Every structure is written in structure tokens, then in C-alpha cells.
Amino acid sequence: MRGGAAALGLDASRPRLVLLVFVTLLTGTAVAVAGSIGFIGLVVPNLTRLLVGADHRRAVAAAALLGALVLVWADTAAATWPTVHCPHCLVGNASRYCSRALAQQPRLLVLDEPTNHLDPRHQIAMLELAAALGITVLAALHSLDLAAQYANTVLVLNRGLVCCAGRPRDVFGPELLRDVFGVAGTLLDDPATGAVRLLLRPL
Known part of the structure; x- marks a missing residue:
């Protein structure tokens, strides 16, 4: 393609850059909406063709295997990646699971013992966050005092x-x-x- 454009006296570098930026933004938008599975669906087939060629008999099986491996790797990385600490942040699994749930922009959030295994500061942070979301939150709590403070x-x-x-x-x-x-x-x-x-x- 580049050689054909050059033969016609055209400079393809700028259109290629614009196209690359456009595809990158489009991919980012698709990932934000569809999540990691959508990203894998976009990337893995093309990566597989580079690795095994265009023969669909090999490419389909290789894409399925590579997609599964990338999905497992991404989930493992997300589960083990260190959580950045700040005074107003939650920690550990609570932070990760809440982030995943809130990324989907729910209208109803169900929390099963969200304050379990958290120290008092992070219990309060968890329920303050839930109260500030502006959505319906259904939470199972064993602390009657926390339920009295935060539940409508x-x-x-x-x-x-x-x-x-x-x-x-x-x-x-x-x-x-x-x-x-x-x-x-x-x-x-x-x-x-x-x-x-x-x-x-x-x-």
C-alpha cells in the first residue's frame, strides 16, 4: 500500500497517522463499553493472523486458545496488581470489586458484607462511598450501628x-x-x- 501511494506521488504517512489515532480511540471506546472481553475480541484475531498466518483452519483454533490465555492473564493481573494507597481509598478486594462494579454504571449495587475484614476507617470509607453514589444500594451488614448510621x-x-x-x-x-x-x-x-x-x- 505504501509503495502504491508513493508510485502515485502521494504521501501516505499523515493519513496513516490519522487512521492510527482514530483506530486507537475507537478501540479505547470499545474497551470502555465492552470491557476486557471486547478488547480481546478486537486484538486476538489480528494477533493470531500475524503468528500463524491467514489459514482459517489454524487461525480459529489458535485465536480461541490465545484469547483464553490472554483473558486468564488479564484477570490474574487485575487480581494481583498492587492497590495504590491513599487516605480516602479502599483497600484490597473491596477496592477492586467496587471499581469493577462501578465501572458498569449500575442503577442498583448489591453489597454482601462490604465492611467485613475492614478496619473502622475503611468501613466508614466504604459506606461513605456507597452513600455518595446517588444510586440504590442493597447491603448486607452485621453491624447494627453502621446500618443505623447509613441506611435509609x-x-x-x-x-x-x-x-x-x-x-x-x-x-x-x-x-x-x-x-x-x-x-x-x-x-x-x-x-x-x-x-x-x-x-x-x-x-
Whole structure:
């Protein structure tokens, strides 16, 4: 192609650069929308043709194998890549999984024990992030105080069945705390934030 353009007296370097930039932006957009699988679908077939030639009998099998290897490598790299630490960031698996979920721009986010194994600072960071998303968040929490602080609506399960649902101030009454959780508690307003706090004590 380059030789043909030169024979016609045309300079193909600039159109090639523009085309390269366009394809790069197009690929980046496709990856942002479709994720890593879309990227593999774009890159692997062309890479396979460079490695094994254009014979489709070999190229199809090689593309399937290479695609699987690249996907496993990408997933492993994403799972083991060091997490950058900053005072307001989450850490470890929590950060990685939240990033993957939020990249899909969901309208509903389901979190299964998101504060499990986190120290208090990162528990608060996790729930502050969830509260600031502006979407519906359904979270399973074992900390009644955190549920009282951050939930608009709490749903209490007892032996796998829903026993009560409503605002934290209405739900976490003395009878429920005693009958379901076997503790006593006091609801109060946090003087610093105005959030509902739940102080627990033995019966």
C-alpha cells in the first residue's frame, strides 16, 4: 500500500497517522463499553493472523486458545496488581470489586458484607462511598450501628425470615434488639453528623 501511494506521488504517512489515532480511540471506546472481553475480541484475531498466518483452519483454533490465555492473564493481573494507597481509598478486594462494579454504571449495587475484614476507617470509607453514589444500594451488614448510621431503610432477618422493615429509628426498638439479637441498645443522634447511632449493651 505504501509503495502504491508513493508510485502515485502521494504521501501516505499523515493519513496513516490519522487512521492510527482514530483506530486507537475507537478501540479505547470499545474497551470502555465492552470491557476486557471486547478488547480481546478486537486484538486476538489480528494477533493470531500475524503468528500463524491467514489459514482459517489454524487461525480459529489458535485465536480461541490465545484469547483464553490472554483473558486468564488479564484477570490474574487485575487480581494481583498492587492497590495504590491513599487516605480516602479502599483497600484490597473491596477496592477492586467496587471499581469493577462501578465501572458498569449500575442503577442498583448489591453489597454482601462490604465492611467485613475492614478496619473502622475503611468501613466508614466504604459506606461513605456507597452513600455518595446517588444510586440504590442493597447491603448486607452485621453491624447494627453502621446500618443505623447509613441506611435509609433497614430490613431485619431472623432465622432467614423478614421480621421487620423500616427506618432505623423505627426498627431498632428495645423489643427487636432483645428478641432478635439478644442485646439491649439505645438510639441517639450523633452530635457531629446528625446521623442515628445505636449503642449496644448486654441485657
